[in-house]
Amino acid sequence: MLHSIIVPVYNSAVILPALLTAIDEQRKLHDWDLELILIDDGSKDNSFEVIEKLSSQYSYIRGIKLSRNFGHQAAVRTAMEHVSGDYIAIIDDDMQDPPSLLPMFFTYLDRGYDVAYGVRRKRKENFFKVFSYNLFYRFLQKISSVHIPLDSGDFCVMKQRVVKNMLQLEERNPFLRGIRAWVGFKQIGVEYERQARAIGESGYTFRKLIKIAMDGIFAFSSLPIKIISLIGFAGLSFSIAYSMYIMWIYFTRGIQSQGFLTLVLLILFFSSLILICLGIIGEYVIKIYDETRARPYSIIEKSINLSIPKK
Numbered sequence: 653m654l655h656s657i658i659v660p661v662y663n664s665a666v667i668l669p670a671l672l673t674a675i676d677e678q679r680k681l682h683d684w685d686l687e688l689i690l691i692d693d694g695s696k697d698n699s700f701e702v703i704e705k706l707s708s709q710y711s712y713i714r715g716i717k718l719s720r721n722f723g724h725q726a727a728v729r730t731a732m733e734h735v736s737g738d739y740i741a742i743i744d745d746d747m748q749d750p751p752s753l754l755p756m757f758f759t760y761l762d763r764g765y766d767v768a769y770g771v772r773r774k775r776k777e778n779f780f781k782v783f784s785y786n787l788f789y790r791f792l793q794k795i796s797s798v799h800i801p802l803d804s805g806d807f808c809v810m811k812q813r814v815v816k817n818m819l820q821l822e823e824r825n826p827f828l829r830g831i832r833a834w835v836g837f838k839q840i841g842v843e844y845e846r847q848a849r850a851i852g853e854s855g856y857t858f859r860k861l862i863k864i865a866m867d868g869i870f871a872f873s874s875l876p877i878k879i880i881s882l883i884g885f886a887g888l889s890f891s892i893a894y895s896m897y898i899m900w901i902y903f904t905r906g907i908q909s910q911g912f913l914t915l916v917l918l919i920l921f922f923s924s925l926i927l928i929c930l931g932i933i934g935e936y937v938i939k940i941y942d943e944t945r946a947r948p949y950s951i952i953e954k955s956i957n958l959s960i961p962k963k
Contacts, residue, residue: 653685653738653739654686654687654736654737654738654739655684655685655686655687655737655738655739655740655758656674656686656687656688656689656736656739656740656741656956657686657687657688657740657741657743657751657754658689658691658728658731658732658735658741658742658743659671659688659689659691659738659743659744659745660688660691660693660724660727660728660731660745660775661690661692661695661699661700661703661743661745662692662693662694662695662699662721662724662727662745663695663696663697664695664697664745664746665695665697665698665699665702665752667745667746667747668690668699668702668703668706669702669706670744670747671745671747671751671787672688672706672709673715673889674750674751674752675688675751676710677751677752678751678752678755678844679712682755683928686712686713687712687714687735687737688707688710688712688713689714689715689716689731689734689735689958690713690714690715690745691715691716691717691718691727691728691730692705692715692716692717693718693721693722693723693724693726693727693733694718694719694720694721694722695721699715700715700870700954703717703956704956705875707956707957708879711957712841713956713957714733714734714956714957714958715918715955715957715958716734716952716955716956716958717952717954717955718730718731718950718951718952718953719950719951719953719955720951721891721907721950722949722950722951723753724806725806725825725826725827725828726826726949726950727950728742728806728856728948728953729826729828729950730949730952732815732818732819733814733819734958735812737812738811738812739758739761739809739810739811740809740810740811740812740815741757741758741808741809741810742806742807742808742809742810742828742876744806744807747781748846748865749770749844749846753770753844754809756842757770757808757809757842758809760809760840760842761809761810761811763808764838765838765839765840766810766811766813766814766837766838766839767808767809767810767811767814767832767837767838767839767840768808768809768839768840768841768842769805769807769808769829769832769839769841769842770805770807770808770841770842770844770846771806771841771842771843771844772841772843772844772845772846773843773844773845773846798886804829805829806828806829808832810832811837813837814832814835814837815954817835817837818831818832818835821834821835824949826945826949830847839923871889872962899944933947
């Protein structure tokens with residue numbers, strides 16, 4: 653049985669040798685027939701040179717270098733197109749999801765599960781980041797049209813048929829943990845304690861985290877667009893009620909509404925709501941535009957020990 657491991661790489665030249673040592677230790681210990689796909693997502697350091705060097709030491713390495721930084725999700729999605737294993741794992745390159753956990757995760761596939769995904773019991777990261785992650789996952793679960801498990805990331809192991817079905821969803825901005833939940837099959841969450849990053853800094857900038865969050869929200873929920881309708885009805889109700897109030901004080905007390913400040917405040921309030929609503933609509937329009945352009949998820953610049961089919 654062939655085991656495949658996908659590792660997206662970004663500015664991780666320093667930590668890659670340690671990662672390979674940890675993976676190879678598990679390979680030897682459990683006698684895996686292994687395929688390791690290291691996909692360099694446009695690193696600014698010499699990560700791909702390190703991958704080339706490591707591939708001469710470990711024959712099971714398959715290397716992919718993307719032409720630029722397309723993002724974590726696109727990189728993993730690209731690597732998924734080239735795996736051939738019966739069991740497929742996705743782990744990050746920073747060893748926060750230790751390779752030593754993989755054998756335990758693979759046992760769930762032996763027991764009949766199609767997917768075993770990691771559920772982070774504890775994060776060894778700063779308070780703001782932990783709080784933001786917790787808030788996002790809970791918000792997404794509440795508004796999503798499918799059940800996306802709390803505190804689960806991309807760290808998981810899957811059977812080949814799950815990956816094949818995930819690849820049928822040709823979304824230009826893939827949110828993989830949402831797609832994984834959407835395709836279904838028999839899945840189980842496995843709790844583990846997420847480690848602190850061993851070396852270097854995370855490639856996930858605040859901007860990239862926001863993009864992934866937006867991809868997840870707008871790809872798996874129609875609630876934002878429904879909120880616009882609710883705001884519209886609320887605004888209409890308020891306008892009718894306020895108009896009736898003005899008419900009431902005019903006919904019962906003979907008081908004419910001076911209303912200049914009120915008018916200004918109402919214009920500012922509803923103008924702001926209109927801009928917010930247009931922004932929400934714009935996000936959906938952008939997603940539709942991305943899909944209709946049908947651009948590739950990524951562009952492969954070069955590869956190691958990998959046959960890239962011509963399109």
